[in-house]
Every structure is written in C-alpha cells, then in structure tokens.
Amino acid sequence: MRAPDHPVLSKGDVLLAVENVSLGFGGVKALTDVSFDIRKSEIRAIIGPNGAGKTSMLNCINGFYYPTEGRITFKGVRRPKMRPYEAARGGIARTFQNVALFKSMSTLDNIMAGRSIKMRSNFFWQLFRHGPAMKEEVAHRRFVEEIIDFLEIQHIRKTPVGRLPYGLQKRVELGRALAMEPELLLLDEPMAGMNLEEKEDMSRFILEVNQQYGTTIALIEHDMGVVMDLSDRVVVLEYGRKIADGTPAEVKGDQRVIDAYLGVAH
Amino acid sequence: MLYREAGQFKTNYVADSAIFPLRQDRIGIGLIIVAAYALAFLGNDFLLQAVLIPFLVFSLASIGLNILTGYTGLLSLGTGAFMGVGAYACYKLMTAFPEVNVIVWILMSGFFSAAIGALFGLPSLRIKGFYLAVATLAAQFFLQWCFIRIPWLVNYNVSGALEAPLRTLFGIPIIGATATPQTRYLVVLTIVILLTWLASNLVHGRIGRMWIAIRDMDLAAELMGIRPLQTKLLAFAVSSYYCGVAGALLVFLWYGGAEYDVFNINQSFFILFMVIIGGLGSLIGSFFGAALIFILPIVLGIVLPAMLSPFGISVGADVIEHLRFMIVGALIIFFLIVEPHGLARLWQIGKQKLLVWPFPY
Numbered sequence: 001m002r003a004p005d006h007p008v009l010s011k012g013d014v015l016l017a018v019e020n021v022s023l024g025f026g027g028v029k030a031l032t033d034v035s036f037d038i039r040k041s042e043i044r045a046i047i048g049p050n051g052a053g054k055t056s057m058l059n060c061i062n063g064f065y066y067p068t069e070g071r072i073t074f075k076g077v078r079r080p081k082m083r084p085y086e087a088a089r090g091g092i093a094r095t096f097q098n099v100a101l102f103k104s105m106s107t108l109d110n111i112m113a114g115r116s117i118k119m120r121s122n123f124f125w126q127l128f129r130h131g132p133a134m135k136e137e138v139a140h141r142r143f144v145e146e147i148i149d150f151l152e153i154q155h156i157r158k159t160p161v162g163r164l165p166y167g168l169q170k171r172v173e174l175g176r177a178l179a180m181e182p183e184l185l186l187l188d189e190p191m192a193g194m195n196l197e198e199k200e201d202m203s204r205f206i207l208e209v210n211q212q213y214g215t216t217i218a219l220i221e222h223d224m225g226v227v228m229d230l231s232d233r234v235v236v237l238e239y240g241r242k243i244a245d246g247t248p249a250e251v252k253g254d255q256r257v258i259d260a261y262l263g264v265a266h
Numbered sequence: 267m268l269y270r271e272a273g274q275f276k277t278n279y280v281a282d283s284a285i286f287p288l289r290q291d292r293i294g295i296g297l298i299i300v301a302a303y304a305l306a307f308l309g310n311d312f313l314l315q316a317v318l319i320p321f322l323v324f325s326l327a328s329i330g331l332n333i334l335t336g337y338t339g340l341l342s343l344g345t346g347a348f349m350g351v352g353a354y355a356c357y358k359l360m361t362a363f364p365e366v367n368v369i370v371w372i373l374m375s376g377f378f379s380a381a382i383g384a385l386f387g388l389p390s391l392r393i394k395g396f397y398l399a400v401a402t403l404a405a406q407f408f409l410q411w412c413f414i415r416i417p418w419l420v421n422y423n424v425s426g427a428l429e430a431p432l433r434t435l436f437g438i439p440i441i442g443a444t445a446t447p448q449t450r451y452l453v454v455l456t457i458v459i460l461l462t463w464l465a466s467n468l469v470h471g472r473i474g475r476m477w478i479a480i481r482d483m484d485l486a487a488e489l490m491g492i493r494p495l496q497t498k499l500l501a502f503a504v505s506s507y508y509c510g511v512a513g514a515l516l517v518f519l520w521y522g523g524a525e526y527d528v529f530n531i532n533q534s535f536f537i538l539f540m541v542i543i544g545g546l547g548s549l550i551g552s553f554f555g556a557a558l559i560f561i562l563p564i565v566l567g568i569v570l571p572a573m574l575s576p577f578g579i580s581v582g583a584d585v586i587e588h589l590r591f592m593i594v595g596a597l598i599i600f601f602l603i604v605e606p607h608g609l610a611r612l613w614q615i616g617k618q619k620l621l622v623w624p625f626p627y
Contacts, residue, residue: 062489088491102482104547105475113475117491121472123500129467134280137471141279180490 009075011041015216016061016184021070023056023240030056031240033070038184043210044218045227045248048237049260054220055097057237058186061218062094063087075183089117093182097189097220099169103162107172110161111147114179115140147175151205167198174205178215185209187219191226199223203230228252236260269620285470299459306452315447315520317564322451322458323516324560328540328552329465330508335538336546337469338501339481340390344383344402345509345537347409350529351379352510353517354419357428361421368433368441368518372457375514376507382409383506384499391495406531413526429523441518450519457515461508466549468504477501478547509537543598545608554609562597566590 009015016038023031031053038044046054059065061072063084072079074090082090093114102110119140125133148154151171156164161172170190177185190206191199203226209215221227227234228248236244236257244254251257269290276282286292305318331345356375360368386405390398413419420426432442439445440453468474476497479487488494517524536559544555570586581589605612 064485084485084488085491085493088489094489096486100483100486102479102486104482105478109475109478112472113479113487113492114490116472116476116479119472123473126471126473127464127467129285129471133471137283138279141283176490 009040011039011214013040014038014073015040015075016218017073018057018061019071019073021057021060021067021072023053023060023065024068029240031060031067031237034237034240034242035070036235036242036245038216038218039233041210041214041216042232043206043230044216045231045234046218046220046237047222047224047227047234051239052237053240054237055188056240058094058188058218058220061087061184062092062186088180091180091183092186093177093180093184094186095170095173095177095188095190097192099166099173101161101169101173101176104160106158106160107148107153107164107175108141108144108157110172111144111175111179112140114176115144117180144179147178150178150208151175152201167194167201170194170198170202171205174202174209178209183216185215185217187217187221189220189222191221191223199226206230269617269623271621283470285466302455302459303452306448306455309451311447314451317561319447319451319454319520320516321556321560322454323512323520324537324540324556325553326458326461326515327509327512327537328544328556329462329549330505330510330512331537331541332544332546332549332552333465333469333477333508334501334505335541336548336551337474337481338477338498338505340387340498340501341395341399342402342502342505343399343531343534343538344386344405344409346529346531346533347406348379348383348506348509349513349516349533350409350413350526351382351506352376352513353428353524353529354413355379355510356514356518358419358421360433361431364431364433367435369435369453369457372511372514372518376510379510379513380503380507383509384503387499387502390498390502403531406534410526410530413529425525427523427525428517430518443522445519454515454519457511461511462549465504465508469549473500481547539598543601543608545610545613548608548610550613551608551610554613558597558601558609559594563590563594566593 014037018037019035021031021034022029034053034057046057048054056065060067063082063086066081074092102113105113119136121133121136125131148157151174153168153171153175156168161169164172174187174190187206191202194202206217206219207230210217219231231248233246234244234248234251235242236251236254238260243256243260244251246254271288274287274289276287281287286295306314309318327345327349330348331342334340334342352375355378356371359371359375363371382405386402389401393401414426417423417426420428423429430441430443432439432444434440435453438449440449469477476487476492479490479492480494480497484494513529516528521528540555540559541552542555543558544553545551567586567590570589571581574581601609
C-alpha cells in the first residue's frame with residue numbers, strides 16, 4: 001500500500017524532521033528558525049502560549065503552508081512544495097481545533113469518507129453499485145466498523161454528525177483521521193472544551209491508538225496535566241521560536257518555559 | 267401502521283447500506299414506477315404531452331443541477347446552456363449518422379455537455395459561491411451566442427431552429443411529427459428512471475461522499491486526500507451530462523423543435539428554483555421541485571375556475587393567470603419559511619413521523 005521509495009522505519013527512527021523552519025506572512029513572522037523531530041511511534045506534544053505558532057507548525061507539516069525558509073523531511077525524504085491532499089496521501093492525517101466534520105453526513109459516512117483515498121473501484125462500477133464497487137464498499141465498511149467499535153460510538157453510527165454533542169464530534173473526527181491509517185496523526189487540541197470524563201476517554205483513545213497500531217502522534221494541547229501524562233517528548237514554542245524540547249519532566253523544570261507560562265518578574 | 271421498521275433486521279453490510287433499507291420504501295418505489303408506466307395507457311394526450319413529459323424533463327435537469335449545487339455545493343447559472351449543448355449535439359449527431367438509433371445519440375449527447383461543463387468548471391478550484399455563479403454565467407452567455415451565431419450547429423437551416431426529424435425505435439416513431447405522446451412519454455420515462463437510478467448509485471457511494479465532503483468542509487476534505495479539482499470537475503461533468511440529456515429530451519421529445527432562446531438564462535433560473543425548493547442534495551427533491559414549480563401552476567389553471575364558478579364568480583383567463591402567479595409565489599415563500607431545506611426534508615420528516623405513528627417518538 002505504501003509508496004515503495006520510502007524506507008521502512010522502526011520504532012524510534014526519525015519519521016519527520018523540521019529543520020530551521022521559518023514562516024512569515026508579509027511582515028508578520030509566525031515561526032522563526034524552528035527545528036525539532038518526531039520519531040516513529042512516539043507521542044510528541046507541541047505546547048506554548050496562545051499565538052505561539054503551534055497551529056502554523058501543524059499547517060506547515062500537512063501542506064497548508066509552505067515554509068518560507070528551512071525544510072521538512074518526512075520518512076527521510078525532503079518534502080517538495082506540496083498540497084494538503086498530497087500530504088494526506090503520503091500518510092499524514094489531522095484533526096482540527098474547531099471540529100471540521102462533514103456536518104450533513106452520518107458518523108458512518110464521515111469515517112467512510114476518510115477511506116476515500118484507499119478506495120480504488122472505478123467510475124463505471126460506482127455507477128452500478130455492483131461488483132468491485134460494492135465489494136470494496138463492504139470491505140471498507142468492515143474496517144470502519146472496527147474504528148467505530150474502538151471509539152465506542154456504535155450508537156451514533158447513523159446520526160448526522162451536526163446533531164451530535166461536541167465531545168462526540170471530536171471523537172468522530174478522530175475516527176475519520178484514523179480511517180486513513182495514517183503514519184503520522186496530527187491532533188490540534190483534541191481535548192479543547194471537554195469535561196474531565198470526556199478528556200479521560202479521549203486520552204485513553206490516543207494512548208491506545210499509539211500503542212495498538214504504533215501510530216505516531218503529534219498533538220497540540222493546553223491542558224498541561226494531559227500533555228505531561230500522555231507525551232513522550234514535548235516541544236515548547238513561544239512567539240514562533242522554540243524555547244524548550246525534551247521529556248515532560250525536563251520541560252517542566254525549564255526556566256524559560258516557566259517564564260513563558262507564568263511571566264517574568266521585573 | 268403499515269410503515270414500520272420493526273422486524274427488518276440487516277444481517278450483512280450490503281443490506282445495511284442499501285439505498286432503500288426499508289422494505290416498505292422498496293415496495294413504494296416499485297408501485298410508483300408501475301403507476302408511471304400505467305399512466306402512459308390511462309392518461310390522455312394532454313396529461314402526457316403537456317404535464318408529464320415536461321415534468322420528467324425538468325426533473326432530470328434538476329437532478330443534474332442538484333449533483334452540482336446540492337451535492338457538491340457549487341452554484342451554477344449555466345444549466346440552460348448545458349442543456350442547449352446536449353440538444354444541439356444530439357441534433358448534429360442524429361442528422362450526421364441517421365442510421366444509428368436515436369436513443370444512443372440522446373444518451374451520447376450528454377457527453378458533449380459533460381466536456382463543455384467540465385471546461386467551464388475549471389474556475390471552481392479558485393472561486394466559490396456567488397462568484398462561481400457569475401463565472402458560470404459566462405458559459406450561459408457564450409454558449410447561447412454560439413447557438414445563435416454558428417449556423418453549422420443547425421445544419422445551416424435558414425430558420426435557425428432545431429427541427430426534430432422522424433426517428434423510430436423498433437419501427438415505431440419516437441421523434442418527429444408522427445410520434446404519439448404515448449411513445450414519447452414511455453421513452454422519456456425509461457431514460458429518466460435509468461439515469462435517476464445511476465445518479466442514486468453514484469451519490470450513495472464513494473464519489474457521492476467525496477462530493478458532499480467538498481461541499482461541507484472543503485479544507486478537511488483536501489486533508490483527507492480528496493483532490494479538490496478532480497472531484498469538482500467530475501461533479502461538473504456528471505451534472506452537465508444530466509442537463510445535456512435533459513436538453514435533448516426537451517427539444518426532441520417534448521417541444522419537437524426549438525430555437526436557441528429555449529436555453530436562455532431564464533431556463534437556468536427555472537431549474538435552480540426547482541432544486542432549491544425541492545431540496546438541495548436530494549434526488550427525490552428534484553422531482554418535488556419540478557412538480558411544485560411546473561405542475562402546480564397547471565393544476566391551478568384548471569382548478570381555480572372550477573372552484574370559483576359555484577360562487578357565481580366568473581373570471582377571465584387573464585385574472586386566472588395572475589392568480590396563478592400569486593398563489594405559486596406565495597407557496598414558494600411559505601415552503602421556504604416552513605422548511606428552508608426544501609420539500610425533500612419535509613418528506614423525510616413526514617416519513618420519520620410515520621414510522622413511529624401514532625406515538626410522538
């Protein structure tokens with residue numbers, strides 16, 4: 001299934017490397033000389049105060065923006081300028097800070113839509129909804145049902161997602177990203193606006209995805225408790241610059257991080 | 267009481283993802299199709315020629331526009347022109363190759379409008395909404411100009427009109443002056459049923475999901491690997507195919523001959539209104555929309571004088587005509603206020619209520 005020109009990576013190898021990336025919009029610098037890497041099968045957190053450039057960083061990784069300077073290497077290959085759908089086909093999936101589901105579709109269809117790139121049957125068979133088209137539909141449905149079971153959303157399978165409460169929508173969005181069987185999963189504030197119980201559920205799903213399927217996860221989160229518990233390594237951004245990088249314990253003790261979050265006494 | 271989901275268990279994914287999962291719905295559709303065919307033998311010429319054939323033609327054009335505007339969320343005002351491309355292509359094909367059956371050419375003519383539609387769909391990658399609608403207006407004006415200015419399209423006919431030559435199917439005339447409304451109705455009905463079935467297959471599968479994904483959240487769709495340009499162009503092509511076939515049917519099986527001004531901007535708006543009133547993103551809504559906008563005025567024209575005469579009020583034909591416009595206009599506003607998502611949504615709500623009737627939930 002995967003592109004053959006990429007080497008097979010094992011746990012701990014560098015999956016994605018960001019080197020000296022800068023991103024500017026006119027005079028505004030969103031990112032300045034940021035470098036870090038994401039290793040295979042780890043949970044990597046990107047934290048920082050509001051406006052630090054975390055979402056801009058994710059947007060660079062999945063091709064919404066192209067860095068003005070620096071480079072991004074994915075699976076050992078330097079990435080050319082690419083469109084988001086090319087990044088997606090390369091194995092990068094993403095969820096959004098404010099849920100970006102297909103509102104009129106049911107939960108099932110949303111997750112099935114996540115399988116679009118895996119489906120190959122041609123237009124002719126689609127027209128007749130028979131033969132390969134139907135076989136493929138059923139095969140992918142089976143995979144999607146596994147995700148639905150995994151995320152415990154069986155009861156809302158046929159509900160249009162626009163009618164679901166926020167916490168469930170976030171869960172469906174995670175399911176849709178998982179349907180792509182990504183190598184790198186980017187989660188933009190997966191727990192924003194959730195209550196404690198929902199956060200616990202979501203944390204459990206994130207850990208299980210990571211452990212069960214070995215999916216590499218990069219997540220932006222504001223809840224420090226969650227970040228410190230879940231992630232293997234944390235990178236801290238402030239005003240578009242990297243100020244710390246390391247294990248949660250190292251980052252927690254870093255004076256610049258404490259200053260960034262609590263302010264400096266003058 | 268007869269309309270219940272209870273007892274119908276799905277034991278495999280094929281059954282669960284059926285387009286009509288309810289047995290009652292399948293029976294209902296079957297009955298409607300049988301009734302539609304029966305009407306060919308029960309209905310009189312007026313009903314077939316002036317009501318049902320145009321209703322089916324407009325329904326087909328509405329399905330075409332619904333694929334583009336309703337499912338993919340791309341607003342288009344070029345429907346009339348794309349219908350025209352189908353009609354002119356059909357004319358050229360059937361006069362150039364009279365030995366090939368005309369049904370083949372009607373179905374082939376759609377491919378010409380599909381190609382033209384995809385060409386005019388190119389700007390849709392960059393522009394959306396009202397701006398795209400204005401861009402498709404270019405198609406409307408440019409193509410209409412072609413219909414007027416290129417005499418080759420009408421085989422240098424001095425009147426500049428499309429004329430239906432005599433064409434037969436199994437020896438029975440289906441196009442031309444001697445074709446009866448009955449045979450023409452049967453041909454139109456069969457084509458519309460076939461194409462509706464294909465459209466329904468498309469929108470319920472992978473391609474339909476990709477279209478709706480582009481409509482609901484194009485950024486997220488692109489992040490899931492859906493190529494925006496290809497998906498949008500496919501929608502333009504399929505949509506224009508349907509409009510093209512509808513255009514060919516309109517000229518050769520309904521009008522029997524037409525000039526370029528049939529495919530003007532009014533036609534585009536007419537179809538757009540049907541789609542909006544019927545329900546964006548619904549195939550059955552396309553039929554509802556066509557019925558409300560096309561059949562209702564006809565029914566009112568017959569019913570109104572009959573309703574007023576017992577009260578001793580006799581009104582002239584002109585007053586009836588005005589009343590008709592007022593009532594249809596008021597109904598359109600009423601339906602849009604009651605259910606902005608169109609008649610299809612009302613139908614859906616009605617069916618859901620019926621499922622649990624007489625209980626509220």
